[in-house]
Amino acid sequence: MxxxxxxxxxxxxxxxxxxxxxxxxxxxxxxxxxxxxxxxxxxxxxxxxxxxxxxxxxxxxxxxxxxxxxxxxxxxxxxxxxxxxxxxxxxxxxxxxxxxxxxxxxxxxxxxxxxxxxxxxxxxxxxxxxxxxVAEADERARRAEQAREDEAKRRVAEERLRIARELHDAVGHHVALINVQAGALACLLDDEDRSQARESVAHIQRASEEALEDLRLTVGLLREPGLEPTEPVPGLDQLEELLCSFAGAGLQVTREVTGQARPLPEAVELTAYRVIQESLTNIRKHADCDTAVVRLGYAPGALRLTVEDEGKAVTQGGRRMPEGHGIVGMRERVAAVGGRLSAGPRPEGGYRVFAELPLRAAGIEGS
Structure with missing residues (x-):
């Protein structure tokens, strides 16, 4: 045809x-x-x-x-x-x-x-x-490129939040201790108690060295993205050392453990450590008391931790002060591992921070 x-x-x-x-x-x-x-x-x-x-x-x-x-x-x-x-x-x-x-x-x-x-x-x-x-392929390519850009921006934002939390929790803890010891030193110098003054100076020096070391590690990781940390990630195995640092600053912390202690995922260990560290730092700065209790509960599918004090809740004009960066950072850390956190005054007085960190997501089961 x-x-x-x-x-x-x-x-x-x-x-x-x-x-x-x-x-x-x-x-x-x-x-x-x-x-x-x-x-x-x-x-x-x-x-x-x-x-x-x-x-x-x-x-x-x-x-x-x-x-x-x-x-x-x-x-x-x-x-x-x-x-x-x-x-x-x-x-x-x-x-x-x-x-x-x-x-x-x-x-x-x-x-x-x-x-x-x-x-x-x-x-x-x-x-x-x-x-x-062709138009649909171009649109799909455009959407894919936009999705890649959005994902990159999201990861940058998450990394910025993570760095901010690390700096606040690690360096902020030591700086808070330095502030407390410096205030005590000023009072001791007025009283001319030189032995206790020297002890406060030693605490200040030690805390400042640890703050500078944490800052150096964090900045080093920022400058070299592929660099692994030169020190282990803080976990509950370093909890005793953390409590001793607060004892040196005048805050006596009692630790109570229920359930069978066992190894936990690194993310859970770090989150629990940072929550305890930030909670105790807030007690030392704001609670106007010299005792606190840290409770760790090892349940079959979760780690439950509680930090309590019997001090005075910080208020302004009869109302509670709004949550600062520390509590916001704790909430973000706990949410990142799929847990939940509550923080507020206790009915009987004082303040309580409670966090539940699930373990099943990491494949860990307990008895």
Whole structure:
């Protein structure tokens, strides 16, 4: 069929051109002249091209010079319109052209015209599908790039929060002890108690050295992203050392343990250590008392820890002070391992911090 069209249609066109019939030229010029407005008025242009083709068929041309214009108009409609509209226009055009061909030139002519009209519509559909596919691929790539950027921003924000918590918990703890010891030193110097003054100076020196070391490690990790910590991550195995540091600052801490102590995931160990450290630091700074209790409960699926004091809750104008960065940081740490934290005054007086850190997420079960 394609070979027939390639041989027959050009021959018919050459015959029409050599006949120099004014009607052929006039209709062809009009049809191709209005074709430039095909994008704006596709239906009207298709109608003009089909009418011109029917006129030329009636004038004796089996394959009118205007058929390419009809096929191009059908292609444009299939490319830019919906499927229903394209099918409606395509079927109408095919019916008109086939009917005209069968009336003016009975035989295979109508089938050839129908085939080329169908090919024009199919090609338009294929081009439209390809354009839609390319557009969708570009949109998916854009969304993927945006998602990567959002994920990078989220990770940067999380890392900034993590660094802020580490600096607040590690360095802030030592700085708080330095502040307490410096205040005590000022009182001792007034009383001229040189032995206790020397002891306070020693505490200040030790706390400042530990603060500088923590700061050095943190800054070192920031400067070299691939560098591993040179010291182990703080955990409950260092709890005794932490409690002794508070004892040196005048806060006596009692530790109570229930359940069977066992190794915990590193993230849980660090979170528990930091919660205890921050809670005791707040007691030493704000509670106006010199005793506290730390309770550790090893349950089958969780570690429960409580830090309590019998001091005075910090208030302002009869209301509790809003939560500071320390409690916010504790909440974020506990939430990061899937736990929960509550902090507030006790009914009987003092303040309580309670945290429950789940262990099942890390695959640890207890008895």
């Amino acid at each position: 394609v070979l027939f069209a390639v041989v027959t249609i050009p021959a018919d066109v050459r015959h029409a051109l050599s006949s120099h019939q004014p009607l052929n030229w006039a209709v062809s010029v009009v049809v191709y002249a209005v074709l430039v407005a095909c994008r704006r008025f596709p239906i009207a242009i298709v109608a003009v091209a089909v009418i011109g083709s029917v006129v030329l068929m009636a004038d004796g041309m089996a394959y009118p010079l205007t058929l390419p214009a009809v096929f191009y108009a059908l292609y444009s409609i299939a490319l830019g319109s919906g499927q229903v509209r394209t099918l409606a226009v395509g079927v109408a055009v095919k019916v008109v052209l086939v009917t005209a061909s069968l009336i003016t030139h009975p035989g295979i002519t109508g089938f050839v015209v129908l085939l080329w009209a169908a090919l024009a519509v199919t090609t338009g559909f294929a081009a439209r599908s390809h354009h839609a596919y």
